[in-house]
Amino acid sequence: MDFGSRPELRFLEDLGLxxxxxxxxxGGEWRAGGKSVSSLSPASNQPIATVIEGSLEDxxxxxxxxxxxxxxWMLTPAPKRGEIVRQIGDAFRKNLENLGRLISLEMGKILVEGIGEVQEVIDMCDFAVGLSRQLSGLILPSERPNHMMMEVWNPLGIVGVITAFNFPCAVLGWNACIALVCGNCVVWKGAPxxxxxxxxxxKIIAGVLERNGLPGAIFTCICGGAEIGEAIAKDSRIPLVSFTGSSKVGQIVQCHVNSRFGxxxxxxxxxxxxxxMDDADLSLAVRSVLFAAVGTAGQRCTTCRRLFVHQAIYKDFIEKLVTAYGQLKVGDPLKHDSLVGPLHSSQSKQAFEQGLEAIASQGGKFLxxxxGTTTSPGENYVTPSIVEISHDADVVKEELFGPLLYVFQFKTLDEAIAMNNxxxxxxxxSIFTKSHETIFKWIGPTGSDCGIVNVNIPTNGAEIGGAFGGEKATGGGREAGSDSWKQYMHRATCTINYGKTLPLAQGINFN
Known part of the structure; x- marks a missing residue:
């Protein structure tokens, strides 16, 4: 396999591959003793390169x-740690397009999304640099004379990060940028x-550590399968494990981590x-639904999978949406005119096709x-689908990872909220409306029960400044912005007696 003889792959050499x-x-060195695996391009199912995975001994x-x-690393001042993360961000800037192309090549998302994913890591670095000077606790009033209480935030030590195929770079950035400025080493297992x-x-991150004379062991990456993920989950040396993936596997990870009080x-x-809603800007809503439902070929955790349209505008809106679907260009993710790339693997395509059959068997009507509308065998492209079905159907309760959109009618806001939840x-x-009353009910305590509650924007495309995560079977975690950094540190409540007596709290007299 020679990258030089394949012009479309020469950028891999620039990335050190x-x-x-x-x-x-x-430990600052590349060494692996596991099995050899081929990385496949989702667009063709052809091999790109070979990787020797890490073993349990590694x-x-x-x-x-x-x-x-x-x-x-824990004792390095936080602003100094922030300076290292700033340099990491600059290193990603230099590799923005090439790394974005690699993401499109290996994951299958279209090029603008691949580049956007790298930009997300850069943005996280910028956010974390500022955060490195703001890891502050509270000063609290003490009820005892000559006493002061404060909160002190300290690093956990090591953070384990297990990420999924659909965002093979950005989700690592959400976790690693914050974990590093908080004073933690990072152990990462990406998708196999x-x-x-x-x-x-x-290689980008390790290069920054090396240029600054820092131990390479501050950042560890191990390519491998479930056995490496299980080792991370069970390892008591790792106080926090961040896991991105299915609810089923997440439950297993949580059991392992909880069993050791991690x-x-x-x-x-x-x-x-x-x-x-019936007062929505339909043009804005159609564009938003289209991106939310078919972006990344429906393989985002924030992909819109269910669409509730007010009965007064249902027919008109669905007609506009079906017309928009007809204009989608499904094709090679590295070509600039493609809007939808392939599913990630042949297994993904098989699961999608089986899901379509289950939908049909449960009374789904495809619009x-x-x-039978997917492309020829050997490729992972599928046709984005819209289906009318009962919102109580079993398949609607499950997440089918692909460009599939269920559509339903509703009469009242309360009915729509109930179906959403x-x-x-x-x-x-997300809700589309011009009514202030509707907006504030939607985001209020009896509205959407999700961790992300949007108005007049899609369900996907979250900014890094806000905390990202969800409730119920989504796991309850929060990553990226706001005060998510607190998860990567432990809080110590510190009381200091600077007097010469020993008054006790609650007025207790122990003399």
């Missing part, structure tokens, strides 16, 4: 090195099907809905796409 790559970076060696680097993105991302940050399944998941939701 080779035809065969070591898939474990631990994991143990890497964790020991990480432990040895932990204390020095996107190892090249994991390696390229790690902390878990879960970002799991979404079954997101958009509500379109676009449907069973009727599924096990609770990640993202």
């Amino acid at each position: 080779q035809a065969t790559n070591q898939g474990c970076y631990g 994991y143990e060696r890497s964790l020991k090195a990480c432990e040895s680097a932990r204390e020095s 099907t996107t190892p090249l993105v994991s390696i390229a991302t790690t 902390k878990c940050l879960l970002e799991l399944s979404g079954n997101n809905a958009i509500v379109v 676009t796409g449907g069973v 009727s599924v096990p998941q609770g990640l993202s939701s």
Whole structure:
């Protein structure tokens, strides 16, 4: 396999990738003794390069090195840690387009989304740099004379990060940028099907550590399968595990981490809905639903999977939406005119097709796409589908990872809210309306039960400044902005007696 003879792959050399790559970076060196796997392009199912995965022995060696680097990084002043993260952001800026192209090549999302994912990491670095000078606790009044109370925030030590294929770079950035400025070493396992993105991302970060004379063990990357993820979940040396993936696997991870009294940050399944009221701006709503439903070929956790349209505008709105679907260009994600790329793997396509059959068997009526509309075998492209079905159907309660949109009618806002909240998941939701009364009910205590509650924007495309995450079967975790940093540190309530007597709280006299 020669990148030089394949012009479309030459950018991989600029990222430091080779035809065969070591898939474990631990203790500042690349060394892996696991099995060899091929990274496949979703657009063709053809191999891009080979990766030697890390073994459990590699994991143990890497964790020991990480432990040895932990204390020095914890004692590095937070603004100095922020300076390192600033340099990491600059390194990603230099590799913005090439890394974005690799994400499109290996994950399958269209090029603008691949580049946008790298930009998200850059934005997180900028956010974390500012945060490094604001990791502040409270000063609290004491009821005892000559006493002062304060909150002190200290690093956890090591943070484990397990990410999914659909955002093979950005979700690492959400966690690692914050974890690093908070004083933690990071141990990362990316998705087994996107190892090249994991390696390229790690090379960028490792280069910054090396140029600053810092231990490479501050950041560890191990490519591998479920056995590496299980090792991270069970490892008592890792106080916090951030896991992104399905609710089913998330429950297993949570059980392992909880059994050793660790902390878990879960970002799991979404079954997101958009509500379109009869006073909505229909043009804005159609464009938003289109992007929310088919962006990343429906493989975002924030993808819109359920659409509730007021009965007064239902027919007109659905006609406009079906027309918009007819204008979608499904094709090679690296071509600039493609709006929808392939599903990530042949297994993803098979699961999508089986899902369409289940929908048909439960009375679904396809308005676009449907069973038998996918492309030829050997490729992972599918036709974005719209289906009318009862909102009580079993398939509606589950997340089918692909460009599938269920559509329903409703009469009242209360009915729409009830349907929005009727599924096990609770990640993202959105409503389109011009009514202030409707808006404030939607975002209030009897409105949407999701962690992300939008108005007049899609369910996807979240900014990094706000905390990202959801409720119920979505796991309850929060990543990225706001005060999410507190999850990566532990709080110590400190009371200082600067007097010469020992008064006790609650007026207790122990003399």
